[in-house]
Structures are given as structure tokens and as C-alpha cells.
Amino acid sequence: MDDHDLLLTRRHFFGLGAAGIGGLALDSLLGPDLLGLKDSVPTTGTHFRPTAKRVIYMHMEGAPSQLDLFDYKPGLQKYFNQELPESVRQGQRLTGMTSGQERFPVAPSVFKFNKYANNQDGVWLSELLPHTASLAKDMCLIRSMHTDAINHEPALTFFHTGTQQVGRASFGSWMSYGLGNANANLPAFVVMISQGAGNMQALAARMWGSGFLPSEHQGCKLRAGDDPVLYLNNPKGVSRDDRRKLLDLTNDLNEKEYQRNFDPEVRSRISQYEMAYRMQMSVPELTDISDEDDETLEMYGKDVHTQGSFASNCLRARRLAERGVRFIQLFHRGWDQHNNLPNEIKGQTSAVDRAQAALVKDLKRRGLLDDTIILWAGEFGRSVYSQGTLTKTNYGRDHHPRCFSVWLAGGGIKPGIVYGKTDDHSYNITENPVSVHDLHATMLHCLGFDHKRLGYFHQGREMRLTDVFGDVIKPILK
Amino acid sequence: MSLLLELFGRLHPMLLHLPIGMLCALGIYEFRAWRKGDPPAPRFWVLLAAGCAAFTAGSGWQLHQEPGYVENFALEWHERLGIATGIGAILCAMLYSNVTRYRKMLLLSVATMLGAGHFGGTMTHGEDFIFEPLQKLAANDATQEPASRVSYERDIAPVLKAKCSKCHSASKQKGGLRLDTPEWIRKGGEDDGPAVNVGHPDGHPILERILLDLEDEDHMPPEGKRQLTQQESDLITEWLQLGAPFGPPLAAADAAAIQRLRDSLVHVQTISAESNELYIDFAATATDINNQIVTELLMPIKDNIVELSLARAIQIDDGIMPLIAQMPRLEILSLVNTSITAASEAALKEIATVHLFGTAIQPEQPSDALATEILDEGEIKLANTECPVTGEMIDPKYTIVYQGEEIQFCCPNCPKTFWEDPEKYLGAK
Structure with missing residues (x-):
């Protein structure tokens, strides 16, 4: 064994960690049952029959205001400009952006709410979401989400990977790892990003990274324009045949390398080259919307013709869903309205409202909503007190992790219900809190996984999306 | 009285451990004494063991009088050997003066007690309780067939x-x-x-x-x-x-047929780790497949299919129906955007869920984008946000009550002005 081999073997050995090696050795000696490990041995493939086969996750990056969209608080109007009582705030840690403010004046929403018929006694939704309101009988609105993080970066990382620390695998890559793909010609996990109108925060690619999972499970970013996947098309002068020959040769060499050092990343590389080769054919077919009829395009709104818009991404999301892609992640940026919220939020909702409602309806009529979970969420909520100057028609809202609203639809989630309640200031949860881990556990349950059994050994211990937390929220299941 | 008896019976699971311990201890003591030529154990301990054994046998017999016990081999022999142990232990005490006979009787009693204990354990813990872990070990070694678990x-x-x-x-x-x-x-x-x-x-x-x-x-x-x-x-x-299947267990689908499907880029997935039921999706090759290709690929595994998607396969038409009719377990079928026609409508009714959007059977229904039912409307009614006197932004510190309603002002001076002619300022607002 030369030094090079030794190095690689050593690295893989320590990648597993001492406990990993010891555990594996014991495991093979005794069998998992005797160690009582049966329930924790990581497996792939569903544990039981799923109610959902895929996820479309619309992340509203920047955190939309629950107070102006979903969490109706008519009682707040009489507290206009009054100080937020300490009994409500309870010493809550604030961000550096408002912790120096002298006053925390209550800012009731300037938007009108209507009560729409759902499958319970109705749901109050903001006038800003008229199309989304037409989903009242399909959606499950959770008003009692909470998160641990108060700033965008850790909160996004928490929502997408199950922890605030960087380096773990994202939800979509867990799906790719656990379920594989239903379409061999497309990646299992696809990400699309649309730019919003307002204040935009950085969006790091590790939100769809694979962390410790083999890298073929990371999300594939689909871009707007003629080159949806960078470097996918053959350079000028290279024919598809030439590409094939080149790949065959490279794969042979890579396979030899794998036989020498058993690094799983070499196999990942081979499979990704092959995937890219097939995507040279499947991606143009996917992004070409000329076969969509006018009525469908009309549903999504006129923005659907603008590549890179949220509407265009929604239509692509439906096309990906019907082609068997497991996890479709849409990001719409620009919800971080620290000031000038009433004006900026209108720009945001007008960009997403019609298209997201169209997506759900389009999936529904094609029978795809039955087995697709729709999740619409920001990374946290926004504060009831105004950041900056409060006027009759204008205010800003700071970050608020203690409560916010998300909605789900399809895939075995109970339709037309509202779950959870907040206090009169939409500041604290009063009923049925749902943590990010709970949400992940519940979605994994719909996808056929016991969240405690979908794991991966890394650095000496088993890693999971929900780590050691999370309970399935049974009341929101069908 | 019967209540007391019932209580006596219920004590059985607790009492039974006493004679087991005592008879075993006596047995070991006497074996050692016999080998060394020592005298037998003091009479007191033999009497105590006999009493416990008899008492336990009696409570067991009483417990059996309660309903809810299914007569089976284990119960029958537990009862017989248990009563034999009780009698044996009493005989031990009676034969105590003759050391040889007493020791022979004790040996017999310990033997019947072990038998009674074994069958008792079988009743409460099941037959393979002790050796279960070893069986699992053996089962792990064998390649486990997920079929017919x-x-x-x-x-x-x-x-x-x-x-x-x-x-x-x-x-x-x-x-x-x-x-x-x-x-x-x-x-x-x-x-x-x-x-x-x-x-x-x-x-x-x-x-x-x-x-x-x-x-x-x-x-x-x-x-x-x-x-x-x-x-x-x-x-x-x-x-x-597994979903409480009552039918005979489904055998695993033919592995060669599944491999053929995968080689043809067809998605094949068991609906759960424990199941042999299959979900088949032609998403990757939808535009290339036709009735013949699908029939050839799926015929060998038709019994195992519960979910099948042929969506977007424009070449699929009514010719697929003979194959569909031969899938006894099919529950969910997607024929979205295929060329299926009304001729197949009746046959499709047999299947629990069929998706037909974009086919001749279910013409597109233009959806009204804003079909919502509004139950109630909220209103925006802020308390006065501007000072009625100056029109400046209010400060909640300066609040008065006028005719039952709270009115807020911008500064301490404005309320005085307001009280001079309330109607004037309210009207202005």
C-alpha cells in the first residue's frame, strides 16, 4: 500500500468515526436486534405506505408577516401605537435592529381580512391573498409554528437542514437519499429561485446541499434563461457521440479509481456524469412550455411568460412533479420588510398569490395533489410592534421567531383546517405549538418514513433530519 | 367470601415465586448434605416450603375458576404439575422422619415444580420467550425474504x-x-x-x-x-x-421482470419496506411508450401492482385496458394526458382512484380562479390615530374618555382645547 492509498483509507476510516467502526463491528458480530438497535439502524426505502410521493416547498425567503397575511387580530386595532406590554414580550430577545428602540408601539395590520369557508368553521385570510384564499378548502393553515433562530441565516439553515449549525443534509437531499428518484432522467431534488421586490437577504447554496450524504443527493439549481443548468450543454464543436465516448472513457478510469480506494464519492461522480448526459435531453423538454395550453397559462397569470418569475417557476414545478421529481424547492426572495411593509408586501403577494394558487389547482386536477405535499413557509414571523416610525398607513416589522404561520396542502395532510392559536398580539403561541422538527417529522411521516429511522452514520453517530427531536402532528393528518 | 377467594386467586402470580425459591434451596441443601453425610435441613424450613407450595397451588386452582382462560396444553399441564408439587411438598414434610424417603420425595417435588414453572411461563410469556433472541439471531443469518411475513x-x-x-x-x-x-x-x-x-x-x-x-x-x-x-x-x-391484509400473503414480484423495468428507466418501488406491492411510474419515458411495450413489461408482475402512472403517455389508448383488467390489486391509476377514450370508462370504474385529466373522458373544465365563499368580512377600524385637535400622530399617554369612548391626543394641551367644544373637534374628525 503506497502513501496515497494509506491517506485515502485513513480518511474514510475516520469519516466513520471510532464509534461508527466499533458499532459496525459489534453490529456484524451480534446482529442489530441483540443490541437493541433495530429501530435505529438507518434504512432507505419507505418504512410504511406513504400518503405522499413528493414535496413542493415554496420558501418565502426573508420571512413574510403572519400579521398581515394569515393571523387575523382585529382586537389589535384599538391598541394602535400603544406600547407592547411587558407581560406579552416577557423579556424576549430582540435583534440588534430594534433592541435599541425606545418604544415598541403596536402596529395593527392595515389590510382587511375576510373569512372564507373551509372544512371547519371558516378561516380568516388577508385581502392580499385573494387567489390563495380560494384554496381555503384544500389548505391546512398552521398558525402556531415557532423556531429557535431569530436571524435569517440560522433560521433558514434550521428550516432546511434541521439544525442551525451548517453542514447537515437538507430536507430535499434526505428525500433523494431515502427515496431515490422516480425519473432516471432528472435529479431527485431541484431548486428554483425567484427574486422579489423588497429587501433581499443572502441565500446560500448549502440550503440545498447534501452535507454528509453522498453528493449526488444535493439539489440541482434550475436557472432562468436558455441555460437552465450551467455547463450542461455540450460546448460548440462537441457532438453527443463525442460526449458519450468521453464519458465511457472517464467512467472506466473512475471505476478503476473506485476499485483502488473505495471512496463513495467516486461512484457519485460517475452517476452525476451519467445524469448530466441524460439531462442534456430531459431538461430542454422540461423547460419548454410550448405544449401548455392557453387556459393553463392563464391560470398562472401573465408572469408565467417571464422566465425566472415565481409564476414561471410554479409552472415548472408542476412539470417537474408530473415527471416524478421528489423534492421541488422554490425560493421567492424579498420578504424582509423591516420598514415600509404595507407597500412592499403588496409587491410580494402580487407576485406569488395567483401563481401558487394555480399550482395547487393544476396539481389537483391532474390527480397529483393527492400524493404531493405543498409547503408554503418563511423562516420565521414578524413582530407586532413597529420597527421604525409608525404612522397610520406605514410601519415596519422586525424578526419574530416565537410564532408564525405556514400552510400545507395535499399529500395526506388534512384539507381545509386551521391548526394552532396565538395570543391577541400574535406574539406567543397559546395552543398546539409546532416546531420545525415537528413539521419535518410530520412531512416525513406522510412520505412513508419514521423520522427516527431515516438516518445516516457520520462522525461516529447517526444523523437524522430531526436529530433527536420532533413529533408527528397527528391532528393535521388525514 | 367469594371476593376473598378471588383475591386469594389473584395472589398466585406473586406467591408462586416463594415455593420455587424454597424448594430449589432445599434441594441444593439436601444434595450437599447427602454427599457429605450431614443431617437433613431443620424441620421448620421443610414445613415452611410445604406450606408455601400448598398455598400457591391452592391460589392457582382458585385463579383458574375465573373466566377468561383458554384451555390449552400449557394451562392443563401447569395446573396438574402445580397441584402435584403442592401435594409433593406436603408429603416431604410428612416423610421428614425418614431421611431417605424425604429426600426422594423432595427430588420428585422439585422436578414437578420445574415442569409447572415451565408451563406457567409459557402461558404468560409465550412459547419461545427464552430462546427468542437466539432465533432472531438465526433469522438474521438467513437471507430474509420480505415475502409473506x-x-x-x-x-x-x-x-x-x-x-x-x-x-x-x-x-x-x-x-x-x-x-x-x-x-x-x-x-x-x-x-x-x-x-x-x-x-x-x-x-x-x-x-x-x-x-x-x-x-x-x-x-x-x-x-x-x-x-x-x-x-x-x-x-x-x-x-x-402492512395495512391489515386479510388475503393470502402476496409473493414478491419476479426479480428479473423488475430488473427489466429498471433497465427500461421505469420507476419501480415497493410501497413500503415490508410490502411486495408495487408502485410503477413511467415518468421518464412517457412519451416513448405504447400499449405493447407497457403490456410486455408489466404482464409478469401484474398481480403486484397497486399504483400505476402512465401520465403523459400520448400513445397509450384503449388498447391498454386488457392489461389493466388483469391487475387485481390496482388501486390508483393515472391516465392523465393519454389517448384513452370513453370506451374504457365502464372498465375504469372498477378501480378505486383513476385520474383522467386531459383525456377524452374528462374534458377540461375551465376553473374559476376566484371561486371562494366568503362567510364574513373584517373591517379596519383603528382607534383615532390622529389628534382630533391638531391632526398630529396620537400618543397613548394622553387619553381621555368622552361619552364612553377613548380619545387620544398628541400632547397634554390638546385635551383642554378639546373640552372647550368637543362636538367641533369630533365633527372635524
Whole structure:
């Protein structure tokens, strides 16, 4: 064994960690049952029959205001400009952006709410979401989400990977790892990003990274324009045949390398080259919307013709869903309205409202909503007190992790219900809190996984999306 | 009196450990004494052991008088050997003066006691309780075939008969529930409705009852009745996680046929790790497939298919129906954007869920984008946000009550101005 081999073997050995090696050795000696490990041995493939086969996750990056969209608080109007009582705030840690403010004046929403018929006694939704309101009988609105993080970066990382620390695998890559793909010609996990109108925060690619999972499970970013996947098309002068020959040769060499050092990343590389080769054919077919009829395009709104818009991404999301892609992640940026919220939020909702409602309806009529979970969420909520100057028609809202609203639809989630309640200031949860881990556990349950059994050994211990937390929220299941 | 007797009977599971310990200890003591030529154990200990053994046998006999016990081999021999142990122990005490006879009798009693103990353990813990871990080890070595793990007929029905039929069968239906045939199980009882949630891994009322704490009044079987052994409850759990299938277990689909499908870029997935039922999706090759290709690929595994998607396969038409008709387990079928026509409509009614959007059978219905039903409308009614005197932004510190309503001002001076002519300023607002 030369030094090079030794190095690689050593690295893989320590990648597993001492406990990993010891555990594996014991495991093979005794069998998992005797160690009582049966329930924790990581497996792939569903544990039981799923109610959902895929996820479309619309992340509203920047955190939309629950107070102006979903969490109706008519009682707040009489507290206009009054100080937020300490009994409500309870010493809550604030961000550096408002912790120096002298006053925390209550800012009731300037938007009108209507009560729409759902499958319970109705749901109050903001006038800003008229199309989304037409989903009242399909959606499950959770008003009692909470998160641990108060700033965008850790909160996004928490929502997408199950922890605030960087380096773990994202939800979509867990799906790719656990379920594989239903379409061999497309990646299992696809990400699309649309730019919003307002204040935009950085969006790091590790939100769809694979962390410790083999890298073929990371999300594939689909871009707007003629080159949806960078470097996918053959350079000028290279024919598809030439590409094939080149790949065959490279794969042979890579396979030899794998036989020498058993690094799983070499196999990942081979499979990704092959995937890219097939995507040279499947991606143009996917992004070409000329076969969509006018009525469908009309549903999504006129923005659907603008590549890179949220509407265009929604239509692509439906096309990906019907082609068997497991996890479709849409990001719409620009919800971080620290000031000038009433004006900026209108720009945001007008960009997403019609298209997201169209997506759900389009999936529904094609029978795809039955087995697709729709999740619409920001990374946290926004504060009831105004950041900056409060006027009759204008205010800003700071970050608020203690409560916010998300909605789900399809895939075995109970339709037309509202779950959870907040206090009169939409500041604290009063009923049925749902943590990010709970949400992940519940979605994994719909996808056929016991969240405690979908794991991966890394650095000496088993890693999971929900780590050691999370309970399935049974009341929101069908 | 009968209550006291019942209590006496219930003491059995606790008492029984005394004679086991004492008879074993006596046996060891006498064996050693016999080898060394020592005198026998003091009479007091022999009398105490005899008393405990007789008392335990009596309480066991009393416990058996209560209803809820299914007569079987283990129970019968537990009772016989238990009573024999009781009598044997008394004889030991009676024969104490003759050391040789006493020791022979003791040997016999210890032997019957071990037998009684074994059958007693079998009753409460199941037959393979002790060796279960070793069997699992052996099972792990063998390549496990996920096929036909649990069968209703073979594994579940006998357990239900043994542990539930006293109260839930033709003779007696507590809570209106019978658990002796698949039909009755699906029908369920008064409290929970259907006892099982067919086709789903969870939501089975029967399992919730079984898994409740023994102390819970909804726990089944009720406290005091013979409980399910761990093995039995594991079997039932496994069966329910499969979705409570009553039919004969489904054999795994032909591996070669599945490989052929995968080579053709068709997605094949068992619907869960434990199941042999398949979900098949032609998403990757939808535009290339036709009736003939699909029929050839799927015919060998037609019995295993429960979900099938042919969506966007424009070349698929009514010619696919002969194949579809031969899929006995098919539950969900997507024919979205295929060329299927109304000729197949009747045959498709047999399948629980069929998606037909974009076909001749279900013409597109233009959807009204804003079809919503508004139950109530909110209104925006802020308290006065501007000072009625100056029109400046209010400050909640300067609030007065006028005719029952709170009015807020921008500064301490404005209320004075306001009181001079309230109507003027309210009108201005």
C-alpha cells in the first residue's frame, strides 16, 4: 500500500468515526436486534405506505408577516401605537435592529381580512391573498409554528437542514437519499429561485446541499434563461457521440479509481456524469412550455411568460412533479420588510398569490395533489410592534421567531383546517405549538418514513433530519 | 367470601415465586448434605416450603375458576404439575422422619415444580420467550425474504381466537365487537368503529387498545384477563403496519421482470419496506411508450401492482385496458394526458382512484380562479390615530374618555382645547 492509498483509507476510516467502526463491528458480530438497535439502524426505502410521493416547498425567503397575511387580530386595532406590554414580550430577545428602540408601539395590520369557508368553521385570510384564499378548502393553515433562530441565516439553515449549525443534509437531499428518484432522467431534488421586490437577504447554496450524504443527493439549481443548468450543454464543436465516448472513457478510469480506494464519492461522480448526459435531453423538454395550453397559462397569470418569475417557476414545478421529481424547492426572495411593509408586501403577494394558487389547482386536477405535499413557509414571523416610525398607513416589522404561520396542502395532510392559536398580539403561541422538527417529522411521516429511522452514520453517530427531536402532528393528518 | 377467594386467586402470580425459591434451596441443601453425610435441613424450613407450595397451588386452582382462560396444553399441564408439587411438598414434610424417603420425595417435588414453572411461563410469556433472541439471531443469518411475513390466516386469526374470542365472537359481543372473521373485524364495534384501518400503516383502533397501559380502563384485553405475549403483539403490529391484509400473503414480484423495468428507466418501488406491492411510474419515458411495450413489461408482475402512472403517455389508448383488467390489486391509476377514450370508462370504474385529466373522458373544465365563499368580512377600524385637535400622530399617554369612548391626543394641551367644544373637534374628525 503506497502513501496515497494509506491517506485515502485513513480518511474514510475516520469519516466513520471510532464509534461508527466499533458499532459496525459489534453490529456484524451480534446482529442489530441483540443490541437493541433495530429501530435505529438507518434504512432507505419507505418504512410504511406513504400518503405522499413528493414535496413542493415554496420558501418565502426573508420571512413574510403572519400579521398581515394569515393571523387575523382585529382586537389589535384599538391598541394602535400603544406600547407592547411587558407581560406579552416577557423579556424576549430582540435583534440588534430594534433592541435599541425606545418604544415598541403596536402596529395593527392595515389590510382587511375576510373569512372564507373551509372544512371547519371558516378561516380568516388577508385581502392580499385573494387567489390563495380560494384554496381555503384544500389548505391546512398552521398558525402556531415557532423556531429557535431569530436571524435569517440560522433560521433558514434550521428550516432546511434541521439544525442551525451548517453542514447537515437538507430536507430535499434526505428525500433523494431515502427515496431515490422516480425519473432516471432528472435529479431527485431541484431548486428554483425567484427574486422579489423588497429587501433581499443572502441565500446560500448549502440550503440545498447534501452535507454528509453522498453528493449526488444535493439539489440541482434550475436557472432562468436558455441555460437552465450551467455547463450542461455540450460546448460548440462537441457532438453527443463525442460526449458519450468521453464519458465511457472517464467512467472506466473512475471505476478503476473506485476499485483502488473505495471512496463513495467516486461512484457519485460517475452517476452525476451519467445524469448530466441524460439531462442534456430531459431538461430542454422540461423547460419548454410550448405544449401548455392557453387556459393553463392563464391560470398562472401573465408572469408565467417571464422566465425566472415565481409564476414561471410554479409552472415548472408542476412539470417537474408530473415527471416524478421528489423534492421541488422554490425560493421567492424579498420578504424582509423591516420598514415600509404595507407597500412592499403588496409587491410580494402580487407576485406569488395567483401563481401558487394555480399550482395547487393544476396539481389537483391532474390527480397529483393527492400524493404531493405543498409547503408554503418563511423562516420565521414578524413582530407586532413597529420597527421604525409608525404612522397610520406605514410601519415596519422586525424578526419574530416565537410564532408564525405556514400552510400545507395535499399529500395526506388534512384539507381545509386551521391548526394552532396565538395570543391577541400574535406574539406567543397559546395552543398546539409546532416546531420545525415537528413539521419535518410530520412531512416525513406522510412520505412513508419514521423520522427516527431515516438516518445516516457520520462522525461516529447517526444523523437524522430531526436529530433527536420532533413529533408527528397527528391532528393535521388525514 | 367469594371476593376473598378471588383475591386469594389473584395472589398466585406473586406467591408462586416463594415455593420455587424454597424448594430449589432445599434441594441444593439436601444434595450437599447427602454427599457429605450431614443431617437433613431443620424441620421448620421443610414445613415452611410445604406450606408455601400448598398455598400457591391452592391460589392457582382458585385463579383458574375465573373466566377468561383458554384451555390449552400449557394451562392443563401447569395446573396438574402445580397441584402435584403442592401435594409433593406436603408429603416431604410428612416423610421428614425418614431421611431417605424425604429426600426422594423432595427430588420428585422439585422436578414437578420445574415442569409447572415451565408451563406457567409459557402461558404468560409465550412459547419461545427464552430462546427468542437466539432465533432472531438465526433469522438474521438467513437471507430474509420480505415475502409473506405475516398472514392473517396463519398468524393473526389464532391469536385473536385465543385471546379475544371469549368476549368478541359469536357467543358474546362486548361493545358490539366481533373479532372472529375478517368481515366482523372490518365492521368493528360501537366505540371505535372499524377495528382496523385497512390499507394504512396506522390509525388502527385495535392496536391503540392493545398498546395502552395495562392500568388504562380502555386497555384490551382487560386487566386480569390473559394478556397478549410480546411475540403476539409484535405479530399484530406488523400485520397492521402492512395495512391489515386479510388475503393470502402476496409473493414478491419476479426479480428479473423488475430488473427489466429498471433497465427500461421505469420507476419501480415497493410501497413500503415490508410490502411486495408495487408502485410503477413511467415518468421518464412517457412519451416513448405504447400499449405493447407497457403490456410486455408489466404482464409478469401484474398481480403486484397497486399504483400505476402512465401520465403523459400520448400513445397509450384503449388498447391498454386488457392489461389493466388483469391487475387485481390496482388501486390508483393515472391516465392523465393519454389517448384513452370513453370506451374504457365502464372498465375504469372498477378501480378505486383513476385520474383522467386531459383525456377524452374528462374534458377540461375551465376553473374559476376566484371561486371562494366568503362567510364574513373584517373591517379596519383603528382607534383615532390622529389628534382630533391638531391632526398630529396620537400618543397613548394622553387619553381621555368622552361619552364612553377613548380619545387620544398628541400632547397634554390638546385635551383642554378639546373640552372647550368637543362636538367641533369630533365633527372635524
